[in-house]
Amino acid sequence: MTLAVDIASWLCLVAGALFCLSGGIGMIRFPDVYARSHAAGVIDTGGAYLILAGLALQAGFSLVTVKLVLIGLLLFFTSPTATHALVKAALAGGLEPLCRELGADETAEMADEAAP
Amino acid sequence: MRLVGLYLALFAFWLLMSGHYEPLIVGFGVASCAATVYIARRKDFVDYATLSWYVKPTLPLYWLWLLGQILKSNLDVAKRCVLPGARIDPCIFRAPANQDTGVGVATYANSITLTPGTVSLQTWDHEIRVHALTRHGARDILGGEMDGRICRVEGPSKTGNGGGP
Numbered sequence: 141m142t143l144a145v146d147i148a149s150w151l152c153l154v155a156g157a158l159f160c161l162s163g164g165i166g167m168i169r170f171p172d173v174y175a176r177s178h179a180a181g182v183i184d185t186g187g188a189y190l191i192l193a194g195l196a197l198q199a200g201f202s203l204v205t206v207k208l209v210l211i212g213l214l215l216f217f218t219s220p221t222a223t224h225a226l227v228k229a230a231l232a233g234g235l236e237p238l239c240r241e242l243g244a245d246e247t248a249e250m251a252d253e254a255a256p
Numbered sequence: 257m258r259l260v261g262l263y264l265a266l267f268a269f270w271l272l273m274s275g276h277y278e279p280l281i282v283g284f285g286v287a288s289c290a291a292t293v294y295i296a297r298r299k300d301f302v303d304y305a306t307l308s309w310y311v312k313p314t315l316p317l318y319w320l321w322l323l324g325q326i327l328k329s330n331l332d333v334a335k336r337c338v339l340p341g342a343r344i345d346p347c348i349f350r351a352p353a354n355q356d357t358g359v360g361v362a363t364y365a366n367s368i369t370l371t372p373g374t375v376s377l378q379t380w381d382h383e384i385r386v387h388a389l390t391r392h393g394a395r396d397i398l399g400g401e402m403d404g405r406i407c408r409v410e411g412p413s414k415t416g417n418g419g420g421p
Binding site for chain 2: 158159162163165166169170174175177178179181182185186189203206207210216217219220221223224227228231237238239240241242244246247250251253254
């Protein structure tokens with residue numbers, strides 16, 4: 141049983157570390173702030189949650205796990221707010237995104253394609 | 257009554273965080289929670305609209321669904337970060353937000369940002385401007401599944417605009 145928990149815990153930790161690493165690589169490779177914010181999103185969602193889950197499995201049912209869950213909830217609420225503030229500040233600062241804005245006709249077409 | 261609830265929630269949080277149960281230390285906790293509730297009341301911090309949103313029974317179910325979406329798009333974006341042949345095709349678009357309350361639109365905008373591959377740039381009352389890493393991600397948002405799920409959590413429309421982004 142402890143072996144199974146250990147294996148699950150290490151799988152979470154390694155997967156989380158890989159997400160953090162690929163997010164870091166993406167932040168270097170992507171062309172502009174807006175695209176890089178997506179790579180940062182990989183770090184503060186997948187990477188962070190998986191590492192917290194792995195640590196919670198190591199801690200078992202204890203006060204430490206409660207604190208880890210609360211850290212996860214804190215990230216769940218604050219990280220999108222921070223990312224949104226960042227890209228909004230970039231827009232307000234006049235940094236032009238390296239991409240096109242889709243028109244209403246294109247978005248309507250895409251919505252139709254996506255609908256089942 | 258709500259202040260009592262706030263006090264109890266704060267004190268439970270304090271007990272969980274401290275892990276110390278000596279009378280002196282717990283006394284400090286009692287005093288600091290009382291001071292916090294007093295300040296919250298004076299500054300009118302107690303946001304009932306947001307509070308009522310977070311006791312909705314369907315919200316945890318939505319969070320579970322959202323976690324699944326986050327994991328899925330994490331895999332996709334992580335692949336595009338590292339694989340040499342992977343391409344990105346960013347675009348900006350406006351997505352409709354059909355929620356009635358400010359808290360609902362804020363939840364939608366935050367969910368879009370939490371999902372890697374899409375970030376909300378600006379929000380209005382019933383529209384969100386989104387930057388997407390791929391056309392595929394844009395299509396997922398425009399399909400309106402996430403929008404509809406948040407509307408269902410929000411429930412039938414009520415008057416008044418509680419909270420706000």
